[in-house]
Amino acid sequence: MSRLFNPGEVIVRREILDGREWIVYPVQVAADDGVTLAAYLHRGTRLTFGGGDFRWGVHPWAAFDPHWQSDGVLQLQRAGDAYSVWARWSDGEFEGWYVNFQEPLRRTGRGFDTLDQELDLWIPGDGSPYRWKDVDEFEERERSGGFTAQEAAGVRAAAREVEALIASGDCWWEAWRDWTPPVEWTVPAPVALEGAEAGTAA
Template sequence: MSAPSEPRAGRPEELVVALTKAGRTKIRYPAELVRDDGVRVTVRAPWAAPGVRDFGFVRFEPGDVFTEHYWRDRWFAVKEVRTGDGGLKGWYCDITRPAVLADGVLAVEDLDLDLWVSADGSCVLRLDEDEFEASGLAGQDPAAAGAAASALDELERLARSEGLAPLLA
């Protein structure tokens, strides 16, 4: 585990977020370190994929800014999504193994399950449960599959009760 840190004044510290899925790199992108308290790493990055991704319930597009929260002791990541002018779109939550930060790379393994929470909290959607089932994780690593399912349940419960803001404070 790396020591807690704050970016140096005047010059943001950069790192690379490396997201893997099923043993393969899904995406790598540069991000600005906002905060690392030794347990949670918070980074900020512009939308990193090419073009627009329209999910039907939200569009991610060039100009969007993601403030991403990763934990070393939790099985999820929460990404606050804002438009380029600061309007809140909502929170996209990935169910992941706990994050590892080493040598300037924040390594995160995506476990397929996701949760979307709209800006006003009125829309809470569990996503990709079919992909999770098809991944075979339950047979290969039952403990990880159980932790992933519990993490999704925990995030949904928080989103439907007090919201995600207290988790991110």
């Protein structure tokens, strides 16, 4: 296993598509015990997009300001899970949990790699019912061949797993509800692509 990352360390989150970097950005480590990696994406963080042709096209965020515009989010991912859970705030108030279905994290020397798999789930922080997001987009990507049958089945299996956790009350991410970033943390410097030609949104 790659080394554990230290609290406060800035690491790199990469989404790898077609064997190349699709989107890359720095996050700051809140905790890492080898099972759960908690990393904070600061508001204002520069996002870097891979250039060239991808089977899914250019990253959808590349058409906008290449900085994370929302309040900062805490990204929680566990080894082997095909999803991460993002704690979301608005004006300093906790809003809820955004479940991002993605490839299981793969640790690297400078951070970790994954790939967003379109489907998302929103769990409001006030206890109201959860709701699915981007279902049509996920199904269209499957229909058009953007996912293999095995990949699509894996996303659905992960979705059932998260639904079962919610139903049982075994929501491991709730342990992070009251976390706040240290006041001394600042927006990390942008990171460059390691591989092919870099491209950033104008």
